[in-house]
Amino acid sequence: MFLPAGSRDLTGKQLTNRVAIYETFQSVVNLRNYQAIETPVIEYGNTFTNSYAGMTLKKMLKWFDEEGEIEVLRPDWTIAVARALSNQQSKRQKWAYAGSVFRKDHNGVESHQAGIEIIRTPGLYGEYESLFTAVRFLRELGVESYSIELGHTEIFETFISTLELNEEKASQVRQAMHDKRKDEVYRLISETGSEQTAAAVADLADAFGGTAVLAKYEQEWAENPKLLAVIQELQQLAVSLEELGQDVIVDLGRVKQLPYYNGAMFRGFLAANGAECFSGGRYDELYEQFGGSMSAVGLAFDMDVLAAALPAAAKQERVCILTDAKGLIAAEKLRDKFPHAVIDVRTDETAETYDQVFQLVRNGEEYEVKAK
């Protein structure tokens, strides 16, 4: 039998690692007083495609229900959790989730995520808590070499809001900026007449690197209260991470990928292969669709990337106990003698290798243990 393109079976290191990573995640978020939340795998498409959420149907796995509504497999956790929390009476602030998301733009259609949502918290609490949880979680996993990149939606959006571009043009500029395509950014903006803004925004494409970039733009934007506030916010976050011993990079030219982001954006890159192991940010505007504005910050870890990056788990002692069918009970009792070993009780010989092999031999009514 065949599998559809993009679907796959999984065994071995990738799977055992992922299970272990989920366990570590649960333990880290439990110790930080997060409440678990799970949303269904099947939802209405409109939950994700409405103007607040802004995803496109194209890449979702979807079908019509009997009433003609479009249903989809969960393409995104954050939006689903926002929908669920807006119906909750609970006043809890910190929520954690783990499970699959389905989108047709990855190497497979199913990817595995775990993440956190922090709502109704004051100031930068949400940003700090998200980033600190990421640092703690990755440390518990033993991931040492990675960089956290900080960005902010309001840098690009502040420039663009002065230009009175229509939505189509604005999204073209945003895409060109996302691609760091300076010549196109300059061309599109200078068409509206403001060459000064065009040059300033095009320069932002190069405003990435170490935290020295923040100092440079703090000077450059000293006269602009709005942009200066953004830089100072990023500086606070960068300093806090550096104090925890974390490598920080910034990209001031980063633009939001979904319309609901409105504040700091962050993600983690593994040093070994550059893979993105988490991403998130602030998205108060996502919750606005449910009435009332609310602080909302969060991030999601890519469990597949982490599982591939971690080394295989340390080898455990392996013990084989050979017996006949009647000796299974005696063998089960023997497990108490090796509480931490992997014990393989078998009734037939095998080519697998073990650290110790025992044979249970019947002696009258009893079984006797003999080392082999």
Place this chain on the structure above:
Amino acid sequence: MKPVIALTKGRVEKQFLAYLEERAIDSTPLVEKGRKLSVETDQAIYFFAKGVDVTTYVEHGIADLGVVGEDIIAEFQPDVFNLFPLPFGACKMAVAAEKEKVWPDRKKRIASKYTNITKQFYLDKGESVDIIKLEGSVELAPLLGLADAIVDIVETGTTLKENGLEVIEDIQHFTARVIANRSSLKMKRDILQPYITLLQEEVSTS
């Protein structure tokens, strides 16, 4: 660690090597590579691939940077940074048809290698057309009656002319461009930036 650079084989490759030479970037091992598909110099590791494969290698981070025609980027929309244009490989994407073409009274049929660009172009225009995918010698399609018009790369226009075709509408102008892997550009910034700066340097061509 050195930058890993994927180059589009053929014309773009030759022009890029000349471009490197102007900037005093050592390209001798590249010129003398023979049939080797991968060459290391003091400055970088280069390998050679078909245009669309260059974007794939860069997207997956096998190569940090790539040199590729913008037509390929526009057609395949790889998820990469599309950094800056290079001053060669200039061409345009255009609609061409037979001279004094009499359009039939039905939905047009357009033949092209670039089906995504074609689709987007007619979508923006608000015109429904049927697109026929061809792999090469697209100019044949109108002559043999497979299509009413073609969407293809035009460099000098000689091929069109010799086959009795003419450009009826320009779609977009293209040059070769430098692309970069999204995380390499940041995580390997220290080793990539000097090379990128060299590539962007203005040199007098006198």
